[in-house]
Amino acid sequence: KQEVTQIPAALSVPEGENLVLNCSFTDSAIYNLQWFRQDPGKGLTSLLLIQSSQREQTSGRLNASLDKSSGRSTLYIAASQPGDSATYLCAVGDYKLSFGAGTTVTVRA
Amino acid sequence: DAGVIQSPRHEVTEMGQEVTLRCKPISGHDYLFWYRQTMMRGLELLIYFNNNVPIDDSGMPEDRFSAKMPNASFSTLKIQPSEPRDSAVYFCASSPMANGQETQYFGPGTRLLVL
Numbered sequence: 050k051q052e053v054t055q056i057p058a059a060l061s062v063p064e065g066e067n068l069v070l071n072c073s074f075t076d077s078a079i080y081n082l083q084w085f086r087q088d089p090g091k092g093l094t095s096l097l098l099i100q101s102s103q104r105e106q107t108s109g110r111l112n113a114s115l116d117k118s119s120g121r122s123t124l125y126i127a128a129s130q131p132g133d134s135a136t137y138l139c140a141v142g143d144y145k146l147s148f149g150a151g152t153t154v155t156v157r158a
Numbered sequence: 159d160a161g162v163i164q165s166p167r168h169e170v171t172e173m174g175q176e177v178t179l180r181c182k183p184i185s186g187h188d189y190l191f192w193y194r195q196t197m198m199r200g201l202e203l204l205i206y207f208n209n210n211v212p213i214d215d216s217g218m219p220e221d222r223f224s225a226k227m228p229n230a231s232f233s234t235l236k237i238q239p240s241e242p243r244d245s246a247v248y249f250c251a252s253s254p255m256a257n258g259q260e261t262q263y264f265g266p267g268t269r270l271l272v273l
Contacts (some may be wrong), residue, residue, distance in 0.1 A: 092162070092266045093249070
């Protein structure tokens, strides 16, 4: 059974600082790895999807890397803004996603 | 497109009552997923459908839970009888899932409280 762990559970940074969120998974034979964002009381929004054959994906200020051999992924958010405050979840799988518990980010103005 | 639509958004019921949650997926999406989110267990997949057919229901916790998808634009998740431990946020998601390379689009969720 795939286990997904996210560290840290919570993070508070001043505006403008770069964010680094970590995700680890136990089974390296993954299909895809995805990063989602969840705002309080809302559903999940997909940020980035990395296919198993890829090493990274970028979208604007967001960059996600994937190292299957070590079972790790990292989400980088450059020049953080208060609007980046949310919970970020990592998920692994194809049709059946296994989610981490998330990292709750607070960006202080 | 309006996105994935779920109703009701909030539901408060008493233990033993039947609860029905509803979902309208994004038009053209072949896959539909039901998830449950709790503080203790995080986000868990309950069941998913492909072309209205249930593919994997191994995440359904008990026989009290059932899900149907009578057509491509509607799905229900039913809990009968409900128990306090069923209190959670239930999400529906849909996806075009071409070769499993597409992401899933989540609805806003139904917050269920069983007293």
